[in-house]
Amino acid sequence: MTDIEKIREALAVFALEQLPRRRFSDLPGLLKKRYHLLAKKVHPDHSGYQTELFIRLRSHFELLQQTLDTAPEQIKQLLGDDVFHGLPRDTSGKAFSEYKAIVFRMNRAINAYFAATEQVVVPEFRNKSYQLLAEELMAIRGELLLLAKKNPRAIWIDDAQRNLGKLDIWLRESQSSAS
Numbered sequence: 286m287t288d289i290e291k292i293r294e295a296l297a298v299f300a301l302e303q304l305p306r307r308r309f310s311d312l313p314g315l316l317k318k319r320y321h322l323l324a325k326k327v328h329p330d331h332s333g334y335q336t337e338l339f340i341r342l343r344s345h346f347e348l349l350q351q352t353l354d355t356a357p358e359q360i361k362q363l364l365g366d367d368v369f370h371g372l373p374r375d376t377s378g379k380a381f382s383e384y385k386a387i388v389f390r391m392n393r394a395i396n397a398y399f400a401a402t403e404q405v406v407v408p409e410f411r412n413k414s415y416q417l418l419a420e421e422l423m424a425i426r427g428e429l430l431l432l433a434k435k436n437p438r439a440i441w442i443d444d445a446q447r448n449l450g451k452l453d454i455w456l457r458e459s460q461s462s463a464s
Contacts, residue, residue, distance in 0.1 A: 300319070312353065418455075422455050429448060433446070433449070
């Protein structure tokens with residue numbers, strides 16, 4: 286990935302092109318505000334998300350800060366000198382909200398299963414409660430796959446891949462029993 290591509294990705298993470306048109310000189314303050322807003326949402330101590338997600342956000346922030354200090358012309362090349370424009374519209378804020386809702390539903394379904402059955406291992410498919418859980422998790426997995434496919438460079442994609450792995454473990458028994 287070239288430096289420009291890395292900068293473009295970092296700018297997209299903070300969705301700076303979605304802000305109202307501003308002077309380029311406003312960018313450092315806006316970047317800092319966006320970083321603090323997103324950091325609160327993904328910090329492992331507050332959100333329950335993986336540490337890697339926060340680390341990735343931090344590295345994007347540091348890249349943009351360093352570029353603003355040492356080579357602002359690279360960012361100007363992407364955004365323009367007087368106004369923010371020039372990047373494809375990013376929907377990462379909406380996609381991240383969708384992602385959080387999917388993960389919440391996944392965790393709620395698994396926790397409800399444990400609360401109802403008092404089992405602490407992945408059960409056999411013959412169990413009716415597990416069959417219902419598996420159906421719900423299959424639907425959630427499909428939604429998560431679709432969202433990940435639409436947002437392959439989202440900052441939360443690694444976390445999504447880990448959650449897909451968890452779903453695959455839960456669904457392994459139902460898939461092997463169904464065949």
